[in-house]
Amino acid sequence: MEKILLAHGGGGVLTDNLIKEEILNKLGNSLLSPLEDSAVFSIGNKRLAFTTDSFVVKPLFFPGGDIGKISVCGTVNDLAVSGANPRYLSLALIIEEGFPMESLKKIIGSIEETAREAGVLVITGDTKVVEKGSGDEIFINTAGIGVTEYNHTLTLSGAKEGDKIIINGYIADHGISVMLQRSGIAVELPVESDVAPLNGLVKDILNSSNHIRCFKDPTRGGVAGALNEIAIASSLGIVIYEKDIPVRKEVKSACDLLGFEPLTVANEGKIITICADNEAEHVLSVMKDHKYGRDSVIIGEVVNKHKGRVVIKTSIGGSRILERPYGENLPRIC
Amino acid sequence: MEKILLAHGGGGVLTDNLIKEEILNKLGNSLLSPLEDSAVFSIGNKRLAFTTDSFVVKPLFFPGGDIGKISVCGTVNDLAVSGANPRYLSLALIIEEGFPMESLKKIIGSIEETAREAGVLVITGDTKVVEKGSGDEIFINTAGIGVTEYNHTLTLSGAKEGDKIIINGYIADHGISVMLQRSGIAVELPVESDVAPLNGLVKDILNSSNHIRCFKDPTRGGVAGALNEIAIASSLGIVIYEKDIPVRKEVKSACDLLGFEPLTVANEGKIITICADNEAEHVLSVMKDHKYGRDSVIIGEVVNKHKGRVVIKTSIGGSRILERPYGENLPRIC
Numbered sequence: 001m002e003k004i005l006l007a008h009g010g011g012g013v014l015t016d017n018l019i020k021e022e023i024l025n026k027l028g029n030s031l032l033s034p035l036e037d038s039a040v041f042s043i044g045n046k047r048l049a050f051t052t053d054s055f056v057v058k059p060l061f062f063p064g065g066d067i068g069k070i071s072v073c074g075t076v077n078d079l080a081v082s083g084a085n086p087r088y089l090s091l092a093l094i095i096e097e098g099f100p101m102e103s104l105k106k107i108i109g110s111i112e113e114t115a116r117e118a119g120v121l122v123i124t125g126d127t128k129v130v131e132k133g134s135g136d137e138i139f140i141n142t143a144g145i146g147v148t149e150y151n152h153t154l155t156l157s158g159a160k161e162g163d164k165i166i167i168n169g170y171i172a173d174h175g176i177s178v179m180l181q182r183s184g185i186a187v188e189l190p191v192e193s194d195v196a197p198l199n200g201l202v203k204d205i206l207n208s209s210n211h212i213r214c215f216k217d218p219t220r221g222g223v224a225g226a227l228n229e230i231a232i233a234s235s236l237g238i239v240i241y242e243k244d245i246p247v248r249k250e251v252k253s254a255c256d257l258l259g260f261e262p263l264t265v266a267n268e269g270k271i272i273t274i275c276a277d278n279e280a281e282h283v284l285s286v287m288k289d290h291k292y293g294r295d296s297v298i299i300g301e302v303v304n305k306h307k308g309r310v311v312i313k314t315s316i317g318g319s320r321i322l323e324r325p326y327g328e329n330l331p332r333i334c
Numbered sequence: 335m336e337k338i339l340l341a342h343g344g345g346g347v348l349t350d351n352l353i354k355e356e357i358l359n360k361l362g363n364s365l366l367s368p369l370e371d372s373a374v375f376s377i378g379n380k381r382l383a384f385t386t387d388s389f390v391v392k393p394l395f396f397p398g399g400d401i402g403k404i405s406v407c408g409t410v411n412d413l414a415v416s417g418a419n420p421r422y423l424s425l426a427l428i429i430e431e432g433f434p435m436e437s438l439k440k441i442i443g444s445i446e447e448t449a450r451e452a453g454v455l456v457i458t459g460d461t462k463v464v465e466k467g468s469g470d471e472i473f474i475n476t477a478g479i480g481v482t483e484y485n486h487t488l489t490l491s492g493a494k495e496g497d498k499i500i501i502n503g504y505i506a507d508h509g510i511s512v513m514l515q516r517s518g519i520a521v522e523l524p525v526e527s528d529v530a531p532l533n534g535l536v537k538d539i540l541n542s543s544n545h546i547r548c549f550k551d552p553t554r555g556g557v558a559g560a561l562n563e564i565a566i567a568s569s570l571g572i573v574i575y576e577k578d579i580p581v582r583k584e585v586k587s588a589c590d591l592l593g594f595e596p597l598t599v600a601n602e603g604k605i606i607t608i609c610a611d612n613e614a615e616h617v618l619s620v621m622k623d624h625k626y627g628r629d630s631v632i633i634g635e636v637v638n639k640h641k642g643r644v645v646i647k648t649s650i651g652g653s654r655i656l657e658r659p660y661g662e663n664l665p666r667i668c
Contacts, residue, residue: 002435009429009463019461022438026446027425031457039457041422043481046378052424052477053460056468088375090386090477091361094428095343101336104356112360123365123373124477126387127353129343130666134390136468143386143424143458143477147377332464 007327011220011266014327036156037217038082040148049084051075052143058332060103060137062181064173064192067140068110070268070334073197074219075144076118080199081215081271083154083206084146086118091142092126096135107138118197120144150206156233158213163302164280165238166273168201168287169295170194170246171223175265175330176254185257189250194269201290202271208286211276218272219334221325222264226272227310228324237306240322242315244299263312264325266333274302341661345554345600348661370490371551372416374482383418385409386477392666394437394471396515398507398526401474402444404602404668407531408553409478410452414533415549415605417488417540418480420452425476426460430469441472452531454478484540490567492547497636498614499572500607502535502621503629504528504580505557509599509664510588519591523584528603535624536605542620545610552606553668555659556598560606561644562658571640574656576649578633597646598659600667608636 007014024033031039038049053074060067072089079086091111095104115122173194180191198217206212218226223245231238247255247262255262269292275283280298287293310322341348358367365373372383387408394401406423413420425445429438449456507528514525532551540546552560557579565572581589581596589596603626609617614632621627644656 004429004431004433004435004438004463006431006463006465009461015461019459022435022442023425023459023461026442027449027456029455029457031422031455032459039422041457043382043421043479044378044380046380048377048479050422050424050479051458052426052475054426054428054462054475056428056462056464087377088365088373088384090384091357092386092388092475092477094388094390094473095338097338097340099338101338101356104338108356108360115361121363121365122361123363123375124385125353125357125366126475127343127349127357128388128390129338129340130390130470130473131340133467134470135473136464139428139464139469139473141386141388141426141460141475141477143426143475145377145382145384145479 006331010325010327011225012325012327036082037078038084040082047148049079049082049146049148051078054139054141055334056139056332057178057334059181062178062193063190064177065195066107066110068107069114070195071140071142072111072114072118073195073268074334075142076120076197076199077217079144079146080202081217083150083152084148086120086144086146086199088145089120089122089142090124091122094128094130094135094139096137097129097132099137114197118199152206152212154214156214156230159230159234159236159274159302160213161236161302161304162277163213163274164277164298165300166284166296166298168271168293170248171267171270172247172251172262172265174268175333176251178333179258179330180254187250187254191250191254194267196269196292198271198292201292204286204290205273205283209275209279209283211279213274216272218267218270220266222266224263224322225324231310232308235307237303238300238310239303239313240300241313244297246295246297263322266330268334340665344659344661345559346659346661370416371412372418374416381482383413383416383480383482385412388473388475389668390473390666391512391668393515396512396527397524398511399529400441400444402441403448404529405474405476406445406448406452407529407602408668409476410454410531410533411551413478413480414536415551417484417486418482420454420478420480420533422479423454423456423476424458425456428462428464428469428473430471431463431466433471448531452533486540486546488548490548490564493564493568493570493608493636494547495570495636495638496611497547497608498611498632499634500618500630500632502605502627504582505601505604506581506585506596506599508602509667510585512667513592513664514588521584521588525584525588528601530603530626532605532626535626538620538624539607539617543609543613543617545613547608550606552601552604554600556600558597558656559658565644566642569641571637572634572644573637573647574634575647578631580629580631597656600664602668
């Protein structure tokens, strides 16, 4: 009998297959089926975005953040990359019996602080408790509503030949921070999660150019997963340059040690921007002025070959296909 | 060190204290703090309602429904009782490794069927998988967006002296159905959950009268919990008549056997309507014309004494205070 595997939750090909075969074939509709980060629809005279995410990250507290911060940022960022201003969140807790009240207080404090920074309000919620052994400390779901206030049509299928690919800084920090914390491996330089609300940065980017094609937050599946989604949706190819991809030395070392490719490791404060070639330098300079964009770089471009594929040009002059991760390399990373 | 108890999830006084002390004191705002079933707010020229619920019901399948059906109905009903037409749902799954794909198919099928009946679309979703032993089969969160298309101001504080209290049929079916299934107790007459989407019934009620004060769905905490919330919010008293409260014979027997008070047992297809005295009979007749309202009855009224309290007049002529449940009498009932 077929069973759910951990790999079905990895954000890779297996997750995709599960969603397409078991969920979209029954529940699919024009808003759900494109599987964008948020569903965007009109109510009255407004365009709204709606998204949801459950968070099962383990451990709950890690350098640079905790499950509370990530629960706000994950949903805020999914709204932001759809071009919406995040406004309202729901907050639903599934708590395991015996969970320390002190930890709950810390998590709620972190939610409050992050929601304040992002300018969103938690306006509805739910609390369930399950018996000891039936959960794992705490799981959090947030859903979010945003209002789209721009005329940009942002869609993963909107990438065009020649467009530049920009990322707002160092990759793989979140995944490696959580994995190091979980493994107990002692490292010389601590790695902090990049978890951050990116709606302010996205707003600046949208104000800077009328030729932003789309955004994508490279969470589960990492930059490799995100770029493959864009290549497939736009039926074009993507080329990126290894030498331009920002990876901290300590993250690179940890990846070598743990056997991970940094491009497939989850980020929680990164955004990939696809924009027209002739505006890329301007967009880049605007991004560098934002506190979550100081280390922004152009890492590649959209090309009219390798359709539906991502090619990485290596530092030693070679090139290889950057595959979409298949299953779960980092369980419970968000 | 203080820890979370199962009772913190029971929907009673302990849940209330947890939410007020740990959540509202940090995250509170004018939309969240009233703790109504949905938050209602304006965007552009529309009034919207937003709500969320996580579902951890055990077992997943029970007579009359399953976790999929309840995941749709719970959120649809929370929107409906706020006077909104439910439109869009999010769907977030937390699945335990090893969960049978066949069960997932059945649950998604049930979600599809119930969403179709309720006239809502699932437009955004998320799937996470946790290791075997870190969850319990499947937990589901839905959040929902509805549009309020009525001029009624529905609020739990809106009850007035003399108002009638109507319920749309037999109470405690859901909780008892689940508990019997879980306990393995063999009973002569099977008890089916009442789980149903009530937005159609609510629409008919709102169209029938301009003097509907509020609705409340008596889920966790049962009718006792719901009526106490209304009494407290309106600073009035509520009197109900034991002889008028519809409880099926087999449910009454099971309650006696298991030691439960039917008025504190969860319902998933019931709605309490508070309406002006002089329109109550008309509203009742409209409710009886709806398939989920055939057994509707008036069970009591709002009085200007016993402030903040619910009094039950017993069949033998006595009366007693009907307390709000304190903690968890039926864990994982929804």
